[in-house]
Amino acid sequence: MTVIAATAIAVSVFLAFQVASELLARELQSTAANQLRADSRVLAANAERAGLARVQLPPYPGSGRLVRVILPDGSTRTPAGQPALPAVSEHAGRVARGASADLLESNDSDEDGYLIYTLRAGDGAVQVAHVADDGPINRFGFGMLLIGLLSMAGAALAGLTVARTGLAPIDRLTAAAVRVAHTRDLDADIPDEGGGEIRRLIQSINDMLAALRSSRQAQRLLAEDAAHELKTPLTSLRLNVELLIRLDRRGTLDSALPAESRTRLLNDLGAQVAELSALAAELTDLARGDVSDESTELLDLADVVVAAATRVGSRVPDIEIAMDVTSVWVSGRPAALQRAVLNLIDNAGKWSPADQPVQVRLRAESASAVLEVDDAGPGIDAADVPRVFDRFYRAESARALRGSGLGLSIVQRVVDAHGGRVAVARSARGGALLRVGLPAAAPPAPIARLTAGEDNAAR
Known part of the structure; x- marks a missing residue:
């Protein structure tokens, strides 16, 4: 300047x-x-x-x-x-x-x-x-030269003063950003000073720092919750494995553990490994947040719901599922939506009695696609409703059942990422009713197909 x-x-x-x-x-x-x-x-x-x-x-x-x-x-x-x-x-x-x-x-x-x-x-x-x-x-030229030199010196001094004054907030902002980068301290906001573009820049950086603080806090909570949830199955798995190793070294495996007890122990080990695998998969999916390589596309939500129900049926054959779905088009990520629907059906299957099916309904309502999954179980206590979508939260009555407490949290994340809403209510059968609303999209235009005769006539 x-x-x-x-x-x-x-x-x-x-x-x-x-x-x-x-x-x-x-x-x-x-x-x-x-x-x-x-x-x-x-x-x-x-x-x-x-x-x-x-x-x-x-x-x-x-x-x-x-x-x-x-x-x-x-x-x-x-x-x-x-x-x-x-x-x-x-x-x-x-x-x-x-x-x-x-x-x-x-x-x-x-x-x-x-x-x-x-x-x-x-x-x-x-x-x-x-x-x-x-x-x-010549005298006039000398005077003009003198005036020019004085004007240049004055302009340089004024420009330097204005530049330093105008860029002082930028210098302080740069120093603050460098300090944050070196100390990794995200709790200190940058003082809001200056005006116009400078103030908007500082506000944007403070908003970015707030988002980073929130992300770091979420990562810390996720790590702490994951460590807590992994401790119990890992401890049980380690104790069972150590027991088998100790008995095998003593040569008393067959005498100390009859065939029935050994089979039960091995089944227990398999269940714990499966639980750890499921927990690791859910943790990975949850930690990714909204970052996904999957592209958004126009899809029929009915196909996603049917595919998720088929997967649940093949994985847990004891769950009976009653389907009542209509074609509703949405814009979204197929795999993420299928995972959310699978978690909803799987959660309902844990509570629904053996003689009562899990009911899955999909319909178009105004400008939304509404998916409802209900069971005939005991329902969700009013005290647990505000926390039912929290990570790792499990009601007192659900702690003896399989699962990690991440399924409904993943559902809410997927629904939020698609601009929808998820709510909990009580179903007409007395159980829990989970309702998901997603913005509906216009179905794709049908592709006109001509028969051979129509094609010839058109020609």
Whole structure:
């Protein structure tokens, strides 16, 4: 900014000097020419009265005006002691011969330049000359140069001051950002100062720091909750494995553990490994948040619901599922939506009695796709409803059942990512009713297909 300000002032002063110098030179030349014309007329009038050869020429004052008479034969007369003027030019000779009335010419070829005015007088001509003086222009140029230098210095100082004052908040913002990067301290907000764009920038960075704090807190809670949930199955798995290893080393595995107990222990180990695998998969899915490589596409939610129900049926054959779905199109990620529906059905299957099916309904309602999953179980206590979608939260009555407490949390994350809402209510059968609403989308335009006869007719 300092360089730009100084350069702008320098260019402005230079252009102003050029224009002003040209105007001053023209004004000085015009004033001198007018004076020469007036003096020439006086000298010409005297010459016509007294004759060119006898006219009294004014003595040379020592500086300033010079005079000369051009006689009819081409010779000249000048006052005594006057410096010699340049030779009579051809144009001035034509004036003396009567070809022209007057002539103003400038002679800059010598050391001293002359402005010479020639006026026809009698049978010859008179000339009045003035030494061209560049002093005023030179003095004017020196003054402009001095003014320009002072202006450039002032502009540089002002630009530097303005730049430092205007960029001071940016410097402090940069220092604060560097401090946050080095200390990893996200709790210190950057002071809101300045105005306009600076203030909006600081507010945006503070919002970013707040988002980072929230993300770090969520990661810390996830890590703590995951460590807590992993502790119990890992401890049980480790104890069972250590028991098998100890008995095998002693050679008493067959005697200490009968076939029935060994089978039960191995089944228990398999169940614990499956529980850990499911927990690890849910933790991975939850930790990814909304970051996914899966692209959004237009899909029929009925196909997603049927596919999820099929997966639950193949994985847990004891769950009976009653389907009542209609075609509703939404814009979303198929795998994420299928995982959410699978978790809803799986959660309902844990509570629904063996002789009561899990009911799954899908319908279009206004501009939404509404999915309802209900069971005939005991329902959700009112005290547990506000926390039912929290990670790792499990009601007192659900802690003896399989699961990690992450299923409904994943459901809410997927639904939120698709701009929908999920709610808990009590079903008509007394169990829990989980209702999901997603923004509906217009179905794709049908592709027209012609039969062979129609195709020929169209042609």
